Amino acid sequence: MAAPLTEAAIEKVRDLIRTGDLEPGQRLPAEAALSAQLGVSRSSLREAVRALATAGVLDVRRGDGTFVTALTPEQLFTGIGEAVDLMPEESLLELMECRRVVEPQVTALAATRCEDADLTEIHHHLQLMEAATDEADLISHDADFHAAIAAASGNAALAAILRGISGVTLRARVWRALTEADSSRHTIDEHRAIYDAVRDGDAPRAEAAALLHVANVETWMRRTLVPKHARNA
Numbered sequence: 001m002a003a004p005l006t007e008a009a010i011e012k013v014r015d016l017i018r019t020g021d022l023e024p025g026q027r028l029p030a031e032a033a034l035s036a037q038l039g040v041s042r043s044s045l046r047e048a049v050r051a052l053a054t055a056g057v058l059d060v061r062r063g064d065g066t067f068v069t070a071l072t073p074e075q076l077f078t079g080i081g082e083a084v085d086l087m088p089e090e091s092l093l094e095l096m097e098c099r100r101v102v103e104p105q106v107t108a109l110a111a112t113r114c115e116d117a118d119l120t121e122i123h124h125h126l127q128l129m130e131a132a133t134d135e136a137d138l139i140s141h142d143a144d145f146h147a148a149i150a151a152a153s154g155n156a157a158l159a160a161i162l163r164g165i166s167g168v169t170l171r172a173r174v175w176r177a178l179t180e181a182d183s184s185r186h187t188i189d190e191h192r193a194i195y196d197a198v199r200d201g202d203a204p205r206a207e208a209a210a211l212l213h214v215a216n217v218e219t220w221m222r223r224t225l226v227p228k229h230a231r232n233a
Contacts, residue, residue, distance in 0.1 A: 003044075003047070005040065005041065005044040006044050006047040006048055006051065008040060008044070009038065009040040009044040009045050009047065009048035010048040010051055010052060012038040012039075012040065012048075013038070013045075013048055013049075013052060013058075014052075014057075016038075017057070017068060017071075022068050023068065024068050024069065024070050024071045025067060025068060025069075025070060026067065026068050027065045027066065027067050028049075028058070028065065028066045028067065028068070031045060031046070049066055053066075055076070056069060056075040056076045056077075057069060057071070057076070072156065073156045073157040073159070073160035073161075074156065074160050076160075077157070077160035077161055077163075077164050080160075080161065080164025080165060092221060093218070093221055093222065095165050095166070096214065096217065096218040096221060097218070098165045099162070099165055099166055099214050099218075100211065100214045100215060100218060102158065102161060102162050102165065103146075103162060103166070103210050103211075103214050104207040104208070104210040104211040104214070105158070105207065106149065106150050106153045106155070106158050106159065106162055106210075107149055107153075107194060107197075107198065107206045107207060107209070107210035108203040108204070108206050108207035108210075109153035109154065109155060109158070109203075110149045110150070110152040110153045110154075110198050110206065111197060111198045111200075111201055111202055111203040111205075111206035111207075112201065112203050113152060113153060113154040114152040114198055114199075114201070115152070118148065118151065118152035119152075119198070119199055121148045121151075121152075122145060122148045122149055122152065122195055122198065123195060123199075125141050125144040125145040125148055126145055126191055126192060126195050128141040128144075129141040129142055129145060129188055129191060130188055130192075138184065142191070143166075145191060145195075146162070146163075146166060147159075147163055149194070149198065150162045150163060152198070183220070187213070187216075187217070190209070190212065190213040190216065191213070193209040193212075193213075194206065194209045194210055194213060196209075197209045
């Protein structure tokens with residue numbers, strides 16, 4: 001947790017952004033001027049800038065200054081994916097519950113908003129999944145398949161959240177176990193069902209196909225992860 005003086009500095013910089021005094025893409029005033037304007041010490045301001053840069057709000061460019069980012073969902077939700085990559089195995093079930101809430105709705109939106117170019121992209125990644133001969137390729141194409149569907153939803157915030165909670169590290173863990181259990185082909189068939197529903201513009205079927213896919217993976221995880229952690233308790 002940040003020190004109180006740093007937290008106060010963070011909040012004051014955030015207020016400048018919220019009120020429009022600092023706009024996306026704008027360069028921050030020099031450190032001395034900004035600390036005087038905000039009534040905070042330069043050391044507290046430096047810590048605030050570091051924290052806001054980590055959160056994707058500010059972009060510190062060495063030798064050029066500090067800028068407000070574009071404040072897009074892709075930037076602001078980057079931290080979710082980084083946190084997921086660090087989560088212990090016992091937290092995976094909670095992430096799958098999050099996916100079960102978000103992914104079906106995103107997929108339903110994609111079915112209603114998908115353009116021809118989006119559909120071509122989704123199908124391309126499905127074909128690459130089906131042709132994959134090793135685990136690394138399968139994981140990569142699986143992530144690209146779902147990212148393409150999320151992009152086709154037309155909702156950048158939802159797409160960024162979904163990418164964050166279903167990152168490559170999580171997929172690697174799941175696919176590794178599915179491959180060992182000889183369940184990968186069945187899982188790819190579930191992706192085909194998702195694609196078919198999105199292609200047909202059938203939102204309820206797309207939602208159901210995505211829900212079935214996530215629920216099946218979650219059920220498998222409950223059967224394998226929970227007993228393992230119970231044994232280790």
